[in-house]
Amino acid sequence: MSLPNLLTLFRLFSAPVFLALFIGSGQDGFLRETLSPSAGLWACLIVLILSEVSDVLDGIIARRWNQVSDFGKLLDPYADSTFRLSCFFAFASHAHGKWIPLWMVMVMLYRDLLVTVIRTFGVERRVFVHARASGKIKAVAQGGAAFAVLVVALWMGGTHGTVAPIAVKLMWLVTIVTVWSGLDYFWANRHLFAGTQTARPVVPATESRTPDAVNAGSSSQTPPNA
Numbered sequence: 001m002s003l004p005n006l007l008t009l010f011r012l013f014s015a016p017v018f019l020a021l022f023i024g025s026g027q028d029g030f031l032r033e034t035l036s037p038s039a040g041l042w043a044c045l046i047v048l049i050l051s052e053v054s055d056v057l058d059g060i061i062a063r064r065w066n067q068v069s070d071f072g073k074l075l076d077p078y079a080d081s082t083f084r085l086s087c088f089f090a091f092a093s094h095a096h097g098k099w100i101p102l103w104m105v106m107v108m109l110y111r112d113l114l115v116t117v118i119r120t121f122g123v124e125r126r127v128f129v130h131a132r133a134s135g136k137i138k139a140v141a142q143g144g145a146a147f148a149v150l151v152v153a154l155w156m157g158g159t160h161g162t163v164a165p166i167a168v169k170l171m172w173l174v175t176i177v178t179v180w181s182g183l184d185y186f187w188a189n190r191h192l193f194a195g196t197q198t199a200r201p202v203v204p205a206t207e208s209r210t211p212d213a214v215n216a217g218s219s220s221q222t223p224p225n226a
Helices: 003-024 037-064 070-091 102-124 133-156 160-188 211-220
Strands: none
Touching (some): 003 037, 003 070, 037 133, 102 133, 102 160, 133 160
């Protein structure tokens, strides 16, 4: 397996590690005897930094070493979504005090589900759904907000009363960007939902075909988007 894909898998498997460290070091957590709340948040911050760095590195390495693969294209957004949603679901829990409202996290989840549906429609119609600038901006906003919330929590002691006011303000920005990104993906790929028929397979030129069959095949074949 290539190094970019290994980095993507690292990001995917770091999601449950983040959750375990965050929840385990919180109120009545299963790691409280070995990991203090402050140490748990520091560990979460380290995992977050490593995950975000791996996100940057896997793309750079894949392009420079010509290791871009279909597996990586499919797994990368899934790993990104899984890790960042895990962070925000942790922040919405009561482990260290409820820092953000759950509905904001659900907006992010629904946006990612919408994009997954769009990509699925693209696969069925043999059209590759390219990443959009709005998605990259959304990723930066979410990653930056998660980092900022943890820094604020470590600086202010991690209690609800001190972290929540700042975290909620950051999450409003993230929520707005997330909604905009979802609408942007839907509008840019709305043509995928215009019809229900998929393209018919092309008949090889060496096979014998009647004129009607040739006309039917050529009229139903639609070229994929670049």
